[in-house]
Amino acid sequence: MKATVMYAAGDVRVEEVADARLSDPTDALVRITHSCICGSDLWPYRSMGATEDGRRMGHEFVGVIEDVGADVTTVAAGDLVIAPFMWSDGSCDFCREGLHTSCRHGGFWGNEDNGAQAEAVRVPWADGTLVRVGAEPDDALLASLLTLSDVFATGHHAAVSAEVTPGTTVAVVGDGAVGLCGVLAAKRLGADRIIILGRHEDRTAIAREFGATDVVAQRGREAVHRVRDLTGGDGAPSVLECVGTSDSFATAATIARPGGTVGRVGVPQDAKLPHADATFMRNISVRGGVAPVRAYIPQLLPEVLEGRVQPGRVFDSTIGLDEVAEGYRAMNDRETIKPLVRP
Amino acid sequence: MKATVMYAAGDVRVEEVADARLSDPTDALVRITHSCICGSDLWPYRSMGATEDGRRMGHEFVGVIEDVGADVTTVAAGDLVIAPFMWSDGSCDFCREGLHTSCRHGGFWGNEDNGAQAEAVRVPWADGTLVRVGAEPDDALLASLLTLSDVFATGHHAAVSAEVTPGTTVAVVGDGAVGLCGVLAAKRLGADRIIILGRHEDRTAIAREFGATDVVAQRGREAVHRVRDLTGGDGAPSVLECVGTSDSFATAATIARPGGTVGRVGVPQDAKLPHADATFMRNISVRGGVAPVRAYIPQLLPEVLEGRVQPGRVFDSTIGLDEVAEGYRAMNDRETIKPLVRP
Numbered sequence: 072m073k074a075t076v077m078y079a080a081g082d083v084r085v086e087e088v089a090d091a092r093l094s095d096p097t098d099a100l101v102r103i104t105h106s107c108i109c110g111s112d113l114w115p116y117r118s119m120g121a122t123e124d125g126r127r128m129g130h131e132f133v134g135v136i137e138d139v140g141a142d143v144t145t146v147a148a149g150d151l152v153i154a155p156f157m158w159s160d161g162s163c164d165f166c167r168e169g170l171h172t173s174c175r176h177g178g179f180w181g182n183e184d185n186g187a188q189a190e191a192v193r194v195p196w197a198d199g200t201l202v203r204v205g206a207e208p209d210d211a212l213l214a215s216l217l218t219l220s221d222v223f224a225t226g227h228h229a230a231v232s233a234e235v236t237p238g239t240t241v242a243v244v245g246d247g248a249v250g251l252c253g254v255l256a257a258k259r260l261g262a263d264r265i266i267i268l269g270r271h272e273d274r275t276a277i278a279r280e281f282g283a284t285d286v287v288a289q290r291g292r293e294a295v296h297r298v299r300d301l302t303g304g305d306g307a308p309s310v311l312e313c314v315g316t317s318d319s320f321a322t323a324a325t326i327a328r329p330g331g332t333v334g335r336v337g338v339p340q341d342a343k344l345p346h347a348d349a350t351f352m353r354n355i356s357v358r359g360g361v362a363p364v365r366a367y368i369p370q371l372l373p374e375v376l377e378g379r380v381q382p383g384r385v386f387d388s389t390i391g392l393d394e395v396a397e398g399y400r401a402m403n404d405r406e407t408i409k410p411l412v413r414p
Numbered sequence: 415m416k417a418t419v420m421y422a423a424g425d426v427r428v429e430e431v432a433d434a435r436l437s438d439p440t441d442a443l444v445r446i447t448h449s450c451i452c453g454s455d456l457w458p459y460r461s462m463g464a465t466e467d468g469r470r471m472g473h474e475f476v477g478v479i480e481d482v483g484a485d486v487t488t489v490a491a492g493d494l495v496i497a498p499f500m501w502s503d504g505s506c507d508f509c510r511e512g513l514h515t516s517c518r519h520g521g522f523w524g525n526e527d528n529g530a531q532a533e534a535v536r537v538p539w540a541d542g543t544l545v546r547v548g549a550e551p552d553d554a555l556l557a558s559l560l561t562l563s564d565v566f567a568t569g570h571h572a573a574v575s576a577e578v579t580p581g582t583t584v585a586v587v588g589d590g591a592v593g594l595c596g597v598l599a600a601k602r603l604g605a606d607r608i609i610i611l612g613r614h615e616d617r618t619a620i621a622r623e624f625g626a627t628d629v630v631a632q633r634g635r636e637a638v639h640r641v642r643d644l645t646g647g648d649g650a651p652s653v654l655e656c657v658g659t660s661d662s663f664a665t666a667a668t669i670a671r672p673g674g675t676v677g678r679v680g681v682p683q684d685a686k687l688p689h690a691d692a693t694f695m696r697n698i699s700v701r702g703g704v705a706p707v708r709a710y711i712p713q714l715l716p717e718v719l720e721g722r723v724q725p726g727r728v729f730d731s732t733i734g735l736d737e738v739a740e741g742y743r744a745m746n747d748r749e750t751i752k753p754l755v756r757p
Contacts, residue, residue, distance in 0.1 A: 165672060173672035173696060232699075329508060329516035339694050351682050351703040353516060356575075360697035 073414070074189035075395045076125035080118055083128065083396040089184070091191040096140035097160075099197030101152060103134040105217045106187050106412040107386065108398050109156075110247045111338045116399050127186030128395075129412075130156040130179060131220035133204075133213060137191065145198045151208075152201040153372075154187070154194060155364035156180065156221040161199020171365035174199070188395055190414045202368045206376055214383030214411055215375045218252065222409065223382035224364040225336050226252025226313070227371060230260050232359030233309035233334025237261030242298055242306075243283070244323045245313035246274040248385040248409040249336060251281055253311040255382055258282030259374075262309070266301055268294050268322070274408055277384055291322070298326040306331065312359075315340050321349065329353040336362055386411040416757070417532035418738045419468035423461055426471070426739040432527070434534040439483035440503075442540030444495060446477040448560045449530050449755040450729065451741050452499075453590045454681045459742050470529030471738075472755075473499040473522060474563035476556060479544075480534065488541045494551075495544040496715075497530070497537060498707035499523065499564040504542020514708035517542070531738055533757045545711045549719055557726030557754055558718045561595065565752065566725035567707040568679050569595025569656070570714060573603050575702030576652035576677025580604030585641055585649070586626070587666045588656030589617040591728040591752040592679060594624055596654040598725055601625030602717075605652070609644055611637050611665070617751055620727055634665070641669040649674065655702075658683050664692065672696040679705055729754040 074088045093100050106129050115126070136150045146152060159166050159174035166174050176196055180187050194200055208216060218224070226249050235241055241257040243250050246269025257265050258281060267278045270288040278286065287297045299306060308331040312323040315337025323333045327350075336359050350357065374380050388407040390398045391414070398410040417431045436443050449472050458469070479493045489495060502509050502517035509517050519539060523530050537543055551559060561567070569592050578584055584600040586593050589612025600608050601624060610621045613631040621629065630640045642649060651674040655666040658680025666676045670693075679702050693700065717723050731750040733741045734757070741753040 168673060170673040170697060330511060330513040335694070350700075351678070354513060354701075354703035354706070356699065356701040357693075358697075358699040358701075360694040363697070 072190040073392055074186055075128040075392070077115060077119060077128050078125040079121035080116060083116065083399045085393055085395055091185070091189070091193045093138055093140050094193060095195065096142040097196050097198065098140045099136050099143055099146060099194040099201060100138040100191060101132070101134040101154070101194055102137045102191050103132045103187060103189060103414050105133040105213055106414060107131050107217060108188070108395070108402050108410050108412065109221060110249060112399070113403050114338065114340060116403055126182060127184060127189070128181055129186040129188030130181045131217060131222070132187040132192065133217045133220065134192070139197055143197045146201050146203055151204040153204060153216055153219050153368060154201055155224070155368065157364070158195045158200040159365055160196045166199060169363055169366035171363045172361045188392070188412055190392065200365065202372065208376070211383060212376070212378070214386050215381055217411065218382040218385065219364070219368050219371055219375060221364060222248045222385060223252040223255065224367040224371060225249050225362040227256040227367050228362035229253045229311040229313055229334040229336040229359060230256035231334065232332070232336070233311050234332045235260040235262050235309045238263045239309055240264040240266070240302055240307045241309045241311065242266045242268065242326050243311045243313060244268050244319050245337060246271055246278060247313060250311070250313035251277050251385050251408070252382050253313050254278045254283045255281040255380055257309070257311065259380060266298055266307065268298070271405065273387070280384065294322060295325050302328065305329065308332070309334065311336070313337050324349045324355055327353070327355045332356040332358055335359040385409050389413060415533040416735055417529055418471040418735070420458060420462060420471050421468040422464035423459060426459065426742045428736055428738055434528070434532070434536045436481055436483050437536060438538065439485040440539050440541065441483045442479050442486055442489060442537040442544060443481040443534060444475070444477040444497070444537055445480045445534050446475045446530060446532060446757050448476040448556055449757060450474050450560060451531070451738070451745050451753050451755065452564060453592060455742070456746050457681065457683060459746055469525060470527060470532070471524055472529040472531030473524045474560060474565070475530040475535065476560045476563065477535070482540055486540045489544050489546055494547040496547060496559055496562050496711060497544055498567070498711065500707070501538045501543040502708055503539045509542060512706055512709035514706045515704045531735070531755055533735065543708065545715065551719070554726060555719070555721070557729050558724055560754065561725040561728065562707070562711050562714055562718060564707060565591045565728060566595040566598065567710040567714060568592050568705040570599040570710050571705035572596045572654040572656055572677040572679040572702060573599035574677065575675070575679070576654050577675045578603040578605050578652045581606045582652055583607040583645055583650045584609070584652045584654065585669050586610045586654045586656060587662050588612070588680065589614055589621060590656060593654070593656035594620050594728050594751070595725050596656050597621045597626045598624040598723055600652070600654065602723060609641055609650065611641070614748065616730070623727065637665060638668050645671065648672065651675070652677065656680050667692045667698055670696070670698045675699040675701055678702040728752050732756060
């Protein structure tokens with residue numbers, strides 16, 4: 072089968088690899104119909120050291136089950152399924168608490184011989200991991216279903232972590248696909264005013280569609296001043312950090328209202344949270360992290376199926392598997408927000 | 415009157431200064447009966463650059479009102495009062511929300527001409543700031559009342575911020591007076607198991623009195639391993655950070671259970687929160703900051719007056735105002751946990 076392998080920063084190849092196959096009795100084998108490139112894939116794309124064996128890429132997918140192991144009971148061949156970007160057993164204490172990302176048997180795609188920017192993928196702990204769609208959606212709906220695999224559910228985690236409540240004011244740092252989905256999630260949770268920090272007009276246009284009431288195109292200190300101006304001088308009670316750099320963290324902490332909460336889902340790149348001083352005197356909470364997507368899919372799926380939210384709007388391009396290298400380049404150069412991959 | 419002035423690191427003097435007096439119509443003038451030295455006073459004691467005019471010290475006190483300004487209505491001359499370590503107007507939006515530390519008119523003692531390691535002090539916004547005791551307590555009770563000014567209420571803020579719930583497991587980083595009060599606060603909130611990280615036996619003995627079930631005397635990685643051993647490998651759902659250094663933050667984040675919360679009240683010294691990576695993958699929340707003591711005093715006061723909690727146990731020495739310089743030295747050298755000052 073064909074699969075995407077990254078060998079070094081900027082070196083992404085689609086190659087013929089050994090077919091994905093069942094290994095454990097709890098596995099499923101899924102033929103991928105929809106995958107995509109994640110903002111987090113761009114970090115290795117920019118910085119990964121050269122490796123001889125390469126690294127399989129891709130962790131977001133929708134597909135059809137081709138086969139299941141002997142112990143799998145809740146999904147079966149022919150089922151259309153959504154996969155969270157991590158697998159989880161669904162039965163350990165952390166899974167029961169809704170923190171599937173800390174599952175006792177959890178793990179990531181995008182390593183060893185298992186990545187989702189490919190024709191097929193092995194799914195460990197299929198019963199715990201996969202969610203049956205239970206419908207026959209059209210193409211537009213499928214794009215939105217794919218966002219439940221990561222980007223919309225991650226935006227939702229940012230909003231939940233930032234403690235967005237009905238009627239509140241929310242600021243969103245980052246106009247990537249996660250930031251846009253954060254806007255949508257904040258709107259869905261009833262935020263009254265949603266300020267997005269972003270300066271790419273194609274993106275902020277979608278943000279407005281998703282519910283953003285204000286766009287702050289300035290950067291750094293000017294952006295902070297602008298958000299403060301928009302919020303009576305105090306900042307926003309809920310801030311969604313959807314980038315992951317020290318600068319974006321510092322901005323997020325600084326535009327939070329005293330006593331407010333930063334919900335952070337941007338994968339940390341340079342590893343520092345905001346200076347403790349920036350949060351200490353104003354009692355800013357910092358919550359969130361890697362999104363327990365599996366916990367959110369059942370909550371969000373009905374609204375997506377009914378078309379009440381359309382997070383699939385973040386996909387502004389569709390490519391074939393053979394075009395994945397070009398997709399990385401275009402996304403990294405901000406020519407596209409997020410490319411959908413049809414293997 | 416006599417007051418404490420710090421001129422440089424290690425240079426603390428008690429001097430004759432101009433008498434404290436009313437300035438604004440919302441002021442009260444308080445004759446101090448009980449003050450103390452705070453762990454946060456030790457930071458300038460260790461690092462303050464030399465200044466010609468010096469800095470007035472002290473921000474925790476109990477005293478008797480001597481006079482009030484024309485606009486003061488809720489307290490009067492003769493009242494025994496507790497002061498939080500910051501003043502606040504009691505009427506702005508932040509005060510109404512219980513975040514008195516972000517009061518629109520708030521401020522700190524321990525600057526300009528106003529410090530509480532002195533015979534008397536001017537209290538801005540007396541109606542919003544001061545809490546009448548409404549009783550005639552004995553000496554032991556007065557020591558406990560004084561902890562409501564900062565240290566016990568700050569320990570309580572750590573426990574509240576760390577989301578301590580009945581039956582849970584709590585780890586406390588720091589065996590200073592705040593850490594000890596954090597143990598007491600966690601116990602009061604119903605924690606079942608309380609692990610304190612500390613290696614001074616005089617302190618951990620009080621921690622055990624206050625409700626600690628386990629003492630971890632190791633440091634660094636060994637302490638982390640020990641806490642993990644004590645918690646089934648996972649760490650504690652609630653961690654109280656009561657120190658404020660990068661190391662203590664890193665320890666606190668690392669011993670938190672996935673999905674857990676660090677309640678941080680240690681005044682940040684080297685300004686970095688834990689590496690974002692340490693908290694991101696495990697969804698560790700970091701909450702807290704400077705404690706809105708004024709919000710907590712009314713909740714905690716009845717239990718202190720009834721003797722149900724005895725946070726005054728953290729005072730293991732009592733000195734006169736003339737001995738304050740020696741008190742700083744002894745506290746800095748860890749010869750005393752926290753000296754009570756009787757002007």
